Amino acid sequence: MGYAACRPSRVKAVSNIAQIDGQGTQLGAASTIVQVEPMTTARVLRGPFDYRLPEELRDGVDVGSMLVVPFAGRKLLGVVVGMPDTSDVAEEKLLAPLRALDDGPPALTTELVALAEWIAAEYCSTIARALTLVLPPGAARRLSGRKRRQVARPRHEPVGARSPHAPALTHDQQAALAPVTAALRARRAKQLLLNGVTGSGKTEVYLRAAQVALEQGRGVIVLVPEIALTPQIVSRFVERFGETVAVLHSRLSTGQRYAEWRRLRDGQARVCVGPRSAVFAPIEDLGLIVLDEEHDASYKHEGDPRYDARDVAAERARRCHAVLLAGSATPRPESVQRMPACVLSQRVDGRPLPEVQVLDMRGHAHGLHPLTGDALAELRACGRSGTPAKAIVLLNRRGWSNFLSCRSCGRVWRCPDCDVALVLHRAGGFVACHHCGHRERVPTCCGDCASSSVARHGAGTERLQHDLARVLDDDGGFPVFRLDADVSAAATVLRRFEAASCGVLIGTQMVAKGHDFPDVSLAVVLDADATLRFPDFRAEERTFALIAQLAGRAGRGGHGRVLVQTIAPDARAIVHAARHDSDGFIAGELKRRRALSYPPFSHLIRIVCSAEAAEKARAAAGSVRELLGEHLTGVGQDARVLGPAALFRLRARERSVVVVKAGERRAAVRAVGEVVRRVAATRTHAGVSFSVDVDPQ
Numbered sequence: 035m036g037y038a039a040c041r042p043s044r045v046k047a048v049s050n051i052a053q054i055d056g057q058g059t060q061l062g063a064a065s066t067i068v069q070v071e072p073m074t075t076a077r078v079l080r081g082p083f084d085y086r087l088p089e090e091l092r093d094g095v096d097v098g099s100m101l102v103v104p105f106a107g108r109k110l111l112g113v114v115v116g117m118p119d120t121s122d123v124a125e126e127k128l129l130a131p132l133r134a135l136d137d138g139p140p141a142l143t144t145e146l147v148a149l150a151e152w153i154a155a156e157y158c159s160t161i162a163r164a165l166t167l168v169l170p171p172g173a174a175r176r177l178s179g180r181k182r183r184q185v186a187r188p189r190h191e192p193v194g195a196r197s198p199h200a201p202a203l204t205h206d207q208q209a210a211l212a213p214v215t216a217a218l219r220a221r222r223a224k225q226l227l228l229n230g231v232t233g234s235g236k237t238e239v240y241l242r243a244a245q246v247a248l249e250q251g252r253g254v255i256v257l258v259p260e261i262a263l264t265p266q267i268v269s270r271f272v273e274r275f276g277e278t279v280a281v282l283h284s285r286l287s288t289g290q291r292y293a294e295w296r297r298l299r300d301g302q303a304r305v306c307v308g309p310r311s312a313v314f315a316p317i318e319d320l321g322l323i324v325l326d327e328e329h330d331a332s333y334k335h336e337g338d339p340r341y342d343a344r345d346v347a348a349e350r351a352r353r354c355h356a357v358l359l360a361g362s363a364t365p366r367p368e369s370v371q372r373m374p375a376c377v378l379s380q381r382v383d384g385r386p387l388p389e390v391q392v393l394d395m396r397g398h399a400h401g402l403h404p405l406t407g408d409a410l411a412e413l414r415a416c417g418r419s420g421t422p423a424k425a426i427v428l429l430n431r432r433g434w435s436n437f438l439s440c441r442s443c444g445r446v447w448r449c450p451d452c453d454v455a456l457v458l459h460r461a462g463g464f465v466a467c468h469h470c471g472h473r474e475r476v477p478t479c480c481g482d483c484a485s486s487s488v489a490r491h492g493a494g495t496e497r498l499q500h501d502l503a504r505v506l507d508d509d510g511g512f513p514v515f516r517l518d519a520d521v522s523a524a525a526t527v528l529r530r531f532e533a534a535s536c537g538v539l540i541g542t543q544m545v546a547k548g549h550d551f552p553d554v555s556l557a558v559v560l561d562a563d564a565t566l567r568f569p570d571f572r573a574e575e576r577t578f579a580l581i582a583q584l585a586g587r588a589g590r591g592g593h594g595r596v597l598v599q600t601i602a603p604d605a606r607a608i609v610h611a612a613r614h615d616s617d618g619f620i621a622g623e624l625k626r627r628r629a630l631s632y633p634p635f636s637h638l639i640r641i642v643c644s645a646e647a648a649e650k651a652r653a654a655a656g657s658v659r660e661l662l663g664e665h666l667t668g669v670g671q672d673a674r675v676l677g678p679a680a681l682f683r684l685r686a687r688e689r690s691v692v693v694v695k696a697g698e699r700r701a702a703v704r705a706v707g708e709v710v711r712r713v714a715a716t717r718t719h720a721g722v723s724f725s726v727d728v729d730p731q
């Protein structure tokens with residue numbers, strides 16, 4: 035076995051494999067050839083492979099069908115990607131698939147198969163891996179021939195401000211909708227950016243656009259950053275369009291996800307709402323893809339293929355002659371540069387955006403600025419007198435404290451597998467690595483000097499909740515809620531905060547996502563410059579978006595106030611966010627990126643080499659760099675290679691990175707793919723893993 039796996043070149047599943055497993059089927063003279071991509075994660079396998087269809091499978095099998103095929107002595111799930119007339123391999127040597135998995139039309143549309151092929155090429159992955167993205171939920175488990183159980187469809191409970199009837203559009207909304215409608219009516223592929231301040235009614239524009247597409251008999255995909263955090267937009271689509279809305283998200287069981295997937299595939303549901311994976315919803319005749327909060331980093335997938343759902347959505351819209359409508363109050367510079375924009379500059383209720391005050395924390399040890407303390411105390415007083423009084427406080431750091439150190443010898447508790455400090459989670463009684471998930475019990479004494487004096491440094495959301503509750507909620511009348519990745523039931527926290535008459539919601543960037551709570555009058559950002567300190571060219575963009583988005587949560591139902599605590603009050607991102615000046619910020623950002631030739635003026639490809647020993651990782655990265663020097667010559671004069679540079683150790687692997695900056699994305703990806711394949715196949719680099727990230731976020 036491992037027959038095919040050791041050959042880097044294209045191989046065919048020929049009859050000698052059949053003899054190994056004895057599963058080959060005898061065929062009649064006339065047969066049809068199918069090209070099948072076996073679902074294997076092996077990178078060196080380069081499909082597709084030819085099979086010939088036995089008589090009983092000829093009806094119904096087509097591009098997109100799922101088959102069980104014999105492959106190198108195993109039974110694998112395979113997807114038909116082509117129906118050629120002839121094969122390079124003599125027909126009698128070809129194997130036959132064992133059976134078909136779908137009874138009825140193929141599981142995948144030809145459009146989705148082609149999209150998977152595009153993803154494999156665009157993100158330097160394999161077609162098999164890309165196909166796993168578009169397969170029906172739970173497909174891999176059906177190899178055994180197990181039938182699917184009937185599962186009830188999931189229900190979607192509404193949260194937040196609701197309006198079941200379509201409100202009249204404002205003048206701005208009408209103007210924004212017009213080009214969308216025109217493109218839909220013309221059945222023309224088009225990308226549009228809906229650049230609208232928070233509370234400007236972007237969702238209503240999405241709903242109206244969806245209405246137009248549905249009236250044309252076309253389907254709609256609505257992408258949101260995270261379902262648990264954006265239940266309001268789901269509710270509004272469900273209220274407006276009812277049964278025709280399917281929701282796909284990771285918290286559903288596989289069976290429930292399949293039930294929703296099936297409704298979409300059968301055309302019973304024509305609107306799919308979901309996070310990034312919903313971009314692969316099996317909707318035929320797609321008319322519209324809505325991309326809500328298009329700036330959100332969750333649209334980038336971190337597993338292989340490292341696709342960006344925003345780019346996939348753009349490509350899918352192009353292929354389907356559909357409209358891509360991307361909306362945000364803080365659009366990415368890339369989107370502003372690439373797409374024509376419609377602007378919603380006013381809130382629908384005509385209320386002004388809240389006043390933002392930047393509080394200089396230089397000279398203050400830590401914690402709350404006196405003005406923040408006063409504002410919270412004032413709010414609490416309001417709450418007690420019966421006036422609705424709510425605040426949202428953002429601290430982008432979870433846990434109790436950032437790190438622990440020994441007071442006598444200075445030892446810092448670190449992850450054994452990564453070069454980072456462990457974060458204290460007091461309620462759980464453990465310290466944890468936020469990169470790999472490693473956990474230990476909270477230390478009671480130092481392992482080096484046996485001192486029992488352990489210092490806790492910095493504060494995260496867990497501690498902030500504790501401290502604020504002590505001050506504000508001493509009598510239980512002003513609850514302090516917390517929302518971060520450690521909280522398992524995000525939707526429940528949001529519902530409880532919504533139902534409370536007063537209180538504070540604290541949390542990480544999760545609190546800044548699209549929630550709409552009309553009675554929040556105060557928003558506070560603590561340590562606003564924390565994201566600025568990341569060594570990433572997107573640090574400023576992220577900081578700006580975080581502050582502007584949080585500010586947008588305040589004053590939706592009346593007067594709003596925003597306080598931003600920072601030790602960098604003059605930082606460009608903070609100054610512009612305080613003025614609600616998205617245009618000014620983006621203009622400056624585009625100028626800076628043009629000067630440094632960063633995206634959108636170039637593409638970045640990041641190649642990380644990792645190994646147990648640092649020298650091995652560095653040597654592999656050195657080879658990648660060297661070979662890139664040869665292979666990139668054809669890619670364009672502007673292509674440049676940066677690195678190798680060391681990255682911090684992660685999951686017990688030392689890492690070294692090389693970055694390619696190039697104008698010609700496709701050619702550069704091809705060159706990188708070729709170089710990585712060659713370096714990976716070199717014996718000196720055995721034990722090194724390679725990961726390629728195109729347009730890393």
Ligand SMILES: [Zn+2]
Pocket residue numbers: 440441442443444445480481482483484485
């Ligand atoms: Zn010690």
Ligand SMILES: [Zn+2]
Pocket residue numbers: 449450451452467468469470471472685
């Ligand atoms: Zn770790």
